[in-house]
Amino acid sequence: MTFDTILLNKYNTFFTNCIVAGGLSDSIKTSFGPHGMDKMIQNEKGYLITNDGATILKSIKIDHPVAKILVNLSKTQDIEAGDGTTSVVLLGGKFLSNSVSLIKNGIKVMDISNSFKHSLKISKKIIAIMSMNINLNNKSFLKDIVHVALESKLVSTYSKSICPISVDSIISIMNNQDSHDVDIKNIRIIKKIGKNLSSIELINGIVTDYTFYKKFNGTIKLEYAKIAIIQFSISNLSTDLDNSIILRSYSSMDKLIREEKKHILSICNKIKSSGCNLIIIQKSIMKESISMEALEILSNMKILVIKDVERDEISYLSESLGCIPIVDIESISEKKLGIVRLVEEKFFEDGSLIFFKKISISYCLRNTILVRASNAVLLDEAERSLIDALSVMRSIIRRRYFIPGGGTVEIEISSCLNQFQKTLTGIDVMCVESFRRTIETIPYVLSENSGMEPIQIISKLKEFHKNGKKFYGIDARKNKIVNALDSRIISPLLVFTSMLNLSIEFAIQMFKIDEFLII
Template identity: 40%
Template sequence: MASVVAPAPTAAALPAGGGGANRRAFQGNEKPMEVRLSNMTAAKAVADAVRTSLGPRGMDKMIQTAQGEVIITNDGATILKHMSVLHPAARMLVDLSAAQDIEAGDGTTSVVVLAGSLLGAAEKLLNKGIHPTIIAESFTRAAAKVVEYLTEMALPVDLSDRDNLLRAATTSLSSKIVSQYSSILAPIAVDSVLRLVNNESDNVDLRDIRLVKKVGGTIDDTELMDGVLLHQNVITSAGGPTRVEKAKIGIIQFQLSPPKPDMDNQIVVNDYRQMDKILKEERLYILNLCKAIKKSGCNVLLIQKSILRDAVNELALAYLQKLKILAIKDVERDEIEFLSRALGCKPISDVEQMTADKLGEADLVEETSKNGAKFVKVSGVHKPSGKTVSVLCTGANGLILEESERSLHDALCVVRCLVKKRFLIVGGGAPEVECSLKLSEYARTLKGPDAYCTEAFADALSVVPTTLAENSGLNPILLLTELRNRHAKGEKTAGINVRKGVVSDLSGESVLQPLLVSSSAIELATETVGLLLRIDDYHPTR
């Protein structure tokens, strides 16, 4: 059987400088291209999964965990956190959403959708034969330009301007399931953060804001409470007090129950007199602990949860009731720091350290109920170690309550963004279209592959207004064309008004978001796409 061999290319057939040979060699190397395309396909699949959740008219996702728990949400970070993603490149987009959640707290869906769009643009550039490193570097430079343009169109905001802070918080809540309650949740978010900061603050620790969730009533009953709230209930099984005035509060990390040996041993007692002696020693041991607590002046006792043995037993509760000490058990380890700061007391790990100087003081500690939900409220704390805020979140059922808490957390993060970077920009796809047009103009001043890559980056930004229009049931092509036309005429704040289904000036519609949300989304998405482009092989290890 005859075979035909192609003749080798002559020197005349190759272009001068060998550029064509380099390009042909790059295209001929199949494996790196396959790895990149595999990574991009997996990452874009994740982006497409959350794309329908973007914007005020975005769809919600129902998630069932391995334990059978059901979660209904449209928060990008929550959806991706619960998704079973196996592909390593797709997991990078899950981590990207988590990074945006930590940095800004909002825009977790936008950042993944944006990354998916940039990957689509990068794939087209790779097919044109442009080297992945050139694409990654051009995208990084383009992202820096976009952040510049965003900063130019941003409006400075002052923390004393409560109206603008409320607008930003309301815009964040408008895309949530609980958007109809934004008039209640937005002021709570703004006031909570403002209580913790002053004009010199450049950040706020959201761990100082305690959200106590209780099933009962509706989201309308959610309120910012004066004082400190505890979601644990007072132990009343032994008939102890549920209200204490002029409270002296102690947090103990030791157990009010008989000690156990270090190893699992069995003790067999045959003589009832010996048994009686053991019980007597137990009673004496617990009584001495309770007397030491009372001697310090403590009349409200918070007992840390224990995994080794019972934190408190019935005998100890009976003694505490006789000594008129209000007892609350099952305080989690991660709550100790917050409660110590809020109540002005120090955690006590040994009964020998139980002294009056380690106790916090308050005017009143009482167990109250609201819409059938019981909680403990501490009012009039005398010397708190730091500023803290407590918010009571209520809801008709667990699903609504969880989503309400997530939405309130996002609103708190938006206000925190304005503390960190005090600039606002309009939403509704306006900044993306404005940056897209400016970046296209800038791309025309460049030469070579850089111009192609910058133009592709500019086109990829239009995914945000396109998705907003699609999710709202509007015609994306008509709206995007009109939006580009309005921005070309100089209307920088023109965006898609999804409620009216038209393009309008969104600064008058109070659709505002922090600059940090958009700028961090652009930077993080570009960084992730650059990482994926630079991967040319995949090696699983044993």
């Protein structure tokens, strides 16, 4: 292999990476912004309709390694900030594809990387100047930030119902006002078909998708519940190995039945003596978790039963309700019971739910959001959008600053880098120019998807920023240029900085790849 062939393979690999990244970026850009189009994705499980970048990318089949890295980039942005999943792919793909002209002009990848890093430092300084502090007590302002994040979602029509729920649920699980992180896993989302998304409800308590065992139809309401979580079977005794019992007389059979009933009655009496009036029984994989005879006895004792609960749910309920799981009947005691002021069952079109409200333990910082919609597809999209809204609130808690949206920050960075270019010479000018043009991708696509003339809008925005009006951006709802702060077009700082860092890191990582080796 000659030196020219090696050089050709190196460039072919780089150009292929750029084409793949640019192609994937272009394929989802139509879903960006409030007027972005939705994608219908069909798979073996059915179909879904969404315009969320992370959901689209993880739902489609991708083979090329660079495209897979972009998909992981979107997942990372989703985990870190909850928003900007489409933007990070747009920028990452454009940073790479716009570098093709630089490579063709003979500029080394190391020089491009260094220039991009320096441009990123300048960008961060500009972002820091434009960012402003957030007051968590101003819930109206927090709702506006979440509202902007939901504007591009399929469920944006119901954002007035979703935004207050998202804000209140996150605030309620904070330990104190000085907390700088929350775990959104402490917020459970329950979906039920019926009504519409305006019926979304925040429950200050725990909801589980199980039912009570009962001999009659109708709802159950229990006040001051003493709850035991049981991890053993309440049924007839059996050995670990298969066995056969030979009964030679009717008296032997009667004795066996009496002994079995006596054993079950003994367990039920011990449960009753502990003061328990509601038991939750873990599902058993070896035999039935509770026999019909035990259910009858407990019912007569006025002890409610929730049976066959999965292991993961048992763990969640024990932590939430303050119960200590009981592995043996001899270890049951009042100290291991959880106290809940109100337990009630509610019926819906597709089943029932059990609500645990007014939980007595003070450290239980958990709540539940009940989502209603007319069909399963809309329910799934509502759940994804709600998780994004909660993640945006979490990013506010983590870093309590916001920036103006609508392409405002991107245009300000572009304008400042344009001035910085005038102090440079040689290849640095071309590298900074590539960075600057890539940053303008976000406002360009936003205006294009909103039906405006992108070149004209970008030119007008640059003129505004040149004249000192640095908070002017695009209002995609009204299709005009406005003061983003006055119009409450705002975004968490963490969302933007994470998006910018990840996209630059992706581009620099791709610059270093000169060959694919298949083993």
